[in-house]
Amino acid sequence: MKPRAHVVRAFSLIEAIIAIVILSVAIPAMFWAVRDAAERRVEPVMLNRARWLAAEKIEDVLADRANSGRGYGYVVAENYPEESPVAGFAGFSRQVTIVERGPDLVGPGTGYKVVTVRVNYSGARGAARxxxxxxxVTDS
Structure with a gap:
């Protein structure tokens, strides 16, 4: 009986080159996909913060209107200065515009004020949003 020859199994040079080529094509694509996914996760978070900041300022205006010491006459743009940046939120700025309108909310008139809060910020890729x-707000 002949003893079996011990066969050493290893990668050949061709297999190693094929593995390197496959990895060199796949790894950059994987990194790009991970980076893109991270940027896409940031956009909804930034929009949610902007929405929250706008709602917060609207609530301030509505509270001033309901306050017996301030009331409807206090709701003017001069009492709500621009915030750039918003305290505690770097990269966000906030402006309030108040326009007095008539009952149709389009034409001139009195008794109704349209309060608009605009929040500006930079998106994940630096685009202005x-x-x-x-x-x-009504007078009555």
């Missing part, structure tokens, strides 16, 4: 939220 804007979110606007509006509310109507």
């Amino acid at each position: 804007t979110f606007e939220l509006a509310a109507v």
Whole structure:
């Protein structure tokens, strides 16, 4: 009986080159996909923060209107200065515009104020983004 020859199994040079080529094509694509996914996750978070900042300022205006010491006459743009940046939120700025309108909310008149809060911020890829939220405040 002949003893079996011990066969050493290993990668050949061709297999190693094929593995390197496959990895060199796949790894950059995987990194690109991970980076793109991370950027896409940031956009909804930034939009949510902008929406929250706009709603917060609208609530301030509505609270001033309901306050017996301030009331409808206090709701003017001069009492709500531009915030750039918004305290605690670097990269976000906020402006309030208040326009007095008539009952149809389009033409001139009195008794109704359209309060618009505009929040500006930079998106994940640096593009300028804007979110606007509006509310109507009445005199009565």
